[in-house]
Amino acid sequence: MEVRVANVRKEFERFPALHDVSLDIKSGELIALLGPSGSGKTTLLRLIAGLERPTKGTIFFGDEDASQKSIQDRNVGFVFQHYALFRHMTVADNIGFGLKVRHGAARPPAQEIRRRASELLDLVQLSGLEKRYPAQLSGGQRQRVALARAMAIEPKVLLLDEPFGALDAQVRRELRRWLREIHDRTGHTTVFVTHDQEEALELADRVVVMSQGRIEQVGSADEIYDTPNSPFVYSFIGESSCLPVKVESGEVWIADRSIGLSAPHAASGDALLYFRPHDVELLDGCSGCIAGTVAASRRVAGTRRVELEIGGERQRVEVELPVDHPAAQKSRVAFRPRRWKLFPASEPGKAS
Amino acid sequence: MTTAPAPAGWRFKQPSVIPGFGLTLGFSLAYLTLIILIPLSGLVWRSAALGWTDFWAIAADRRTINALEISFGTAFIAAGVNVVFGTIVAWVLVRYRFPGRRIVDAMVDLPFALPTAVAGIALTTLYAPNGWIGKLLMPLGIKVAYTPLGIVIALVFIGLPFVVRTVQPIMEELDKEVEEAAATLGANRFQIITRILFPGLAPAIITGFSLAFARGVGEYGSVIFIAGNLPFKSEIAPLLIVIRLEEYNYPAATAIAAIMLALSFLMLLVVNLAQSWSRKRYG
Numbered sequence: 001m002e003v004r005v006a007n008v009r010k011e012f013e014r015f016p017a018l019h020d021v022s023l024d025i026k027s028g029e030l031i032a033l034l035g036p037s038g039s040g041k042t043t044l045l046r047l048i049a050g051l052e053r054p055t056k057g058t059i060f061f062g063d064e065d066a067s068q069k070s071i072q073d074r075n076v077g078f079v080f081q082h083y084a085l086f087r088h089m090t091v092a093d094n095i096g097f098g099l100k101v102r103h104g105a106a107r108p109p110a111q112e113i114r115r116r117a118s119e120l121l122d123l124v125q126l127s128g129l130e131k132r133y134p135a136q137l138s139g140g141q142r143q144r145v146a147l148a149r150a151m152a153i154e155p156k157v158l159l160l161d162e163p164f165g166a167l168d169a170q171v172r173r174e175l176r177r178w179l180r181e182i183h184d185r186t187g188h189t190t191v192f193v194t195h196d197q198e199e200a201l202e203l204a205d206r207v208v209v210m211s212q213g214r215i216e217q218v219g220s221a222d223e224i225y226d227t228p229n230s231p232f233v234y235s236f237i238g239e240s241s242c243l244p245v246k247v248e249s250g251e252v253w254i255a256d257r258s259i260g261l262s263a264p265h266a267a268s269g270d271a272l273l274y275f276r277p278h279d280v281e282l283l284d285g286c287s288g289c290i291a292g293t294v295a296a297s298r299r300v301a302g303t304r305r306v307e308l309e310i311g312g313e314r315q316r317v318e319v320e321l322p323v324d325h326p327a328a329q330k331s332r333v334a335f336r337p338r339r340w341k342l343f344p345a346s347e348p349g350k351a352s
Numbered sequence: 353m354t355t356a357p358a359p360a361g362w363r364f365k366q367p368s369v370i371p372g373f374g375l376t377l378g379f380s381l382a383y384l385t386l387i388i389l390i391p392l393s394g395l396v397w398r399s400a401a402l403g404w405t406d407f408w409a410i411a412a413d414r415r416t417i418n419a420l421e422i423s424f425g426t427a428f429i430a431a432g433v434n435v436v437f438g439t440i441v442a443w444v445l446v447r448y449r450f451p452g453r454r455i456v457d458a459m460v461d462l463p464f465a466l467p468t469a470v471a472g473i474a475l476t477t478l479y480a481p482n483g484w485i486g487k488l489l490m491p492l493g494i495k496v497a498y499t500p501l502g503i504v505i506a507l508v509f510i511g512l513p514f515v516v517r518t519v520q521p522i523m524e525e526l527d528k529e530v531e532e533a534a535a536t537l538g539a540n541r542f543q544i545i546t547r548i549l550f551p552g553l554a555p556a557i558i559t560g561f562s563l564a565f566a567r568g569v570g571e572y573g574s575v576i577f578i579a580g581n582l583p584f585k586s587e588i589a590p591l592l593i594v595i596r597l598e599e600y601n602y603p604a605a606t607a608i609a610a611i612m613l614a615l616s617f618l619m620l621l622v623v624n625l626a627q628s629w630s631r632k633r634y635g
């Protein structure tokens with residue numbers, strides 16, 4: 001099922017949580033809503049589910065306007081961070097609940113419900129735990145039951161709110177891979193919320209980066225990482241270093257030195273230069289480069305992280321060096337970013 | 353969160369390494385013995401002095417049986433009424449924010465604080481045939497004051513806070529997400545309440561019921577004003593005990609008391625078993 005969020009705005013007691021958000025989710029897609037806390041990602045998910053009503057705007061499931069429908073009629077599967085299992089019911093009863101509460105002809109016979117529950121338990125790899133109560137399961141197992149319960153109603157969309165947030169790192173990684181498998185096998189349109197960029201980039205077909213109630217960028221992991229379209233996305237996804245620079249006559253300057261980067265299309269004036277610490281070219285001499293004195297150096301796994309102070313303002317940036325690189329021993333390091341991006345300095349945190 | 357299943361067979365729960373188990377258990381036993389066990393065994397002791405035949409004669413007396421029936425019957429009905437309306441009151445207090453909520457919340461405790469005789473007199477004035485409410489009910493052929501119905505009303509008044517105050521904290525802890533989960537699965541409001549919320553509240557509701565019931569069985573002050581105290585009709589067991597005491601018939605008084613004690617204990621035991629069963633199921 002295709003989901004279209006059209007110009008949705010949501011306010012909580014006049015405080016805006018989402019500003020005019022639009023998003024198209026393709027049928028069968030696995031999409032991640034990624035952002036820091038307070039970015040509105042969970043609000044957006046709950047709006048799609050119908051757990052909140054938009055202040056303005058519409059949500060379409062296919063061609064149908066879903067925002068007029070109640071939660072019950074939307075037929076969405078929702079998985080909560082803290083499982084929200086019915087603790088007085090066995091695992092099988094939890095999974096069968098969505099079928100049992102149906103009315104009349106829509107409700108399958110008890111036999112069929114039981115069969116479906118144990119089928120889904122097989123799918124989530126918990127065969128034989130039908131009779132257990134949620135309190136007798138581990139966190140990872142509970143979340144699998146919650147997922148099986150959500151899938152039992154054959155939802156149009158599967159929505160997961162930080163599904164692995166309450167689990168430890170090992171289980172989280174395992175479940176991540178497993179969720180991808182289940183998604184590929186069942187083909188549900190799936191939206192999940194996370195604040196873990198590794199999880200989003202690894203798992204999702206497309207990532208929606210959100211900040212302060214707005215969508216900053218939508219794209220595949222490659223697009224988001226390689227061509228961030230705002231300072232926020234650049235600094236939020238992966239590591240980044242940032243330097244205040246000046247653009248004049250198509251050249252980038254730090255104070256009165258040209259650093260050898262040409263930006264013919266950039267507007268003149270103050271700007272911010274973003275680059276990845278590992279994506280730099282180390283230079284010996286220095287005409288047309290960025291040079292700085294080493295302020296701190298730490299060993300990070302296979303590489304060395306060097307913190308440099310640049311120019312008279314002592315701006316600090318991080319640069320990654322190979323461990324055996326001679327520059328690591330020096331007190332001055334010169335480099336030039338290989339890939340970089342300029343954003344106007346006047347609007348920090350806003351899309352340019 | 354995860355609790356290991358209880359091992360088969362009975363044994364002491366392993367106390368934690370933090371000391372205090374021996375001291376507090378010893379204190380509890382000594383205290384309960386002093387406050388509860390000794391006075392109650394005195395009661396049994398006194399009635400035992402009667403001998404079986406006399407005891408049986410008192411126990412099988414029509415008046416005694418009637419009084420016990422009225423006491424336990426009205427307390428049971430009143431506790432049942434309180435469970436329904438007390439739960440609704442708790443629901444409103446927990447779930448909704450409205451002006452005056454704190455005042456309503458405080459009002460629930462009034463039956464705790466008020467001298468029960470005052471409550472009895474107030475209720476009697478209202479429900480007497482010429483009282484405000486009694487006047488309205490009279491044409492309908494409903495007589496409240498001086499009938500068992502009046503006793504039920506007095507006990508409802510007395511027992512309400514027990515249900516509200518036991519259910520309220522549990523209700524506050526209900527997880528909103530569980531309801532939302534049920535709603536996304538297609539359950540309507542009624543199904544959410546009966547299948548999700550109610551089972552979670554059942555242990556607290558049973559506790560509230562047993563407290564209100566126990567209180568109702570022992571209630572004296574408020575009831576004697578509204579009951580009219582007609583033997584065989586609206587005479588409660590505690591009153592009968594007082595009557596026997598005033599006749600200096602101590603053995604009869606203690607015998608009735610002992611029967612009440614046994615019955616109350618039995619009923620509370622049943623309620624507790626029901627509760628531990630529901631806790632085990634729904635815990």
